């Protein structure tokens with residue numbers, strides 16, 4: 487299949503045309519998640535440039551220093567039915583960060599608003615407050631963005647594996663992997679690591695950045711392939727899914743259970759000391 491045909495399929499995608507009809511779904515929400523500074527915002531820039539065939543621009547405020555990480559969940563519309571979401575990155579993955587990451591990924595927090603890190607039951611309150619603002623009709627495809635410049639220790643590998651499998655359990659979709667800094671020599675080791683974790687779809691890009699903004703055929707081609715694969719995944723999932731509202735309730739239950747269990751553990755520890 488050539489690039490123009492892939493572009494046509496991406497542009498024309500609609501849940502209405504899926505075998506079982508739309509089942510309550512309207513848009514694909516590409517939920518980008520991953521550690522701080524791994525290239526989520528840069529990948530959004532690259533995707534916008536590739537899709538709209540435009541010159542480089544820092545649409546998603548990718549950081550040029552370590553001092554301005556993304557702290558909002560911001561959405562970027564690619565087509566009527568495909569939206570990219572730049573989520574707040576994570577770094578230390580303690581039980582509070584994990585809860586926040588699940589809530590973002592499960593689309594339980596509002597789009598286009600700041601994301602705080604709450605202690606105690608604060609996150610549960612925010613999820614309840616967000617109910618009128620989040621859409622069950624958004625179908626989540628999780629996209630794990632990882633920079634191959636980072637060689638993980640065995641402890642860190644276990645953490646990444648945990649994040650990967652929780653994202654799968656929460657959304658019901660095996661996360662699609664986007665590896666950034668693809669020209670780095672670690673590329674095949676990191677790619678194999680994700681295959682071992684059970685990843686089925688792995689893409690590797692050299693993002694457009696402030697330092698390297700020149701348009702490249704290779705980057706555009708990989709991104710169009712990636713978007714086409716996203717469409718195929720959504721079509722495949724739509725053959726099995728049943729009810730958009732039920733899916734949302736399942737995700738909410740998953741995250742609220744997590745918060746509840748976490749707080750019980752903390753209380754037990756506090757009682758002991």
Ligand SMILES: Nc1nc2c(ncn2[C@@H]2O[C@H](COP(=O)(O)OP(=O)(O)OP(=O)(O)O)[C@@H](O)[C@H]2O)c(=O)[nH]1
Nearest residue numbers: 522523524525526527528549555556575667693695
């Ligand atoms: N060489 C190269 N640099 C990259 C690539 N992707 C991102 N960068 C650089 O890495 C730094 C971090 O990129 P961001 O896109 O801001 O990372 P992020 O994941 O959005 O970070 P947070 O918002 O903190 O979670 C920036 O200086 C980018 O220019 C890539 O593929 N190649």
Ligand SMILES: [Mg+2]
Nearest residue numbers: 526527555556
């Ligand atoms: Mg960012």
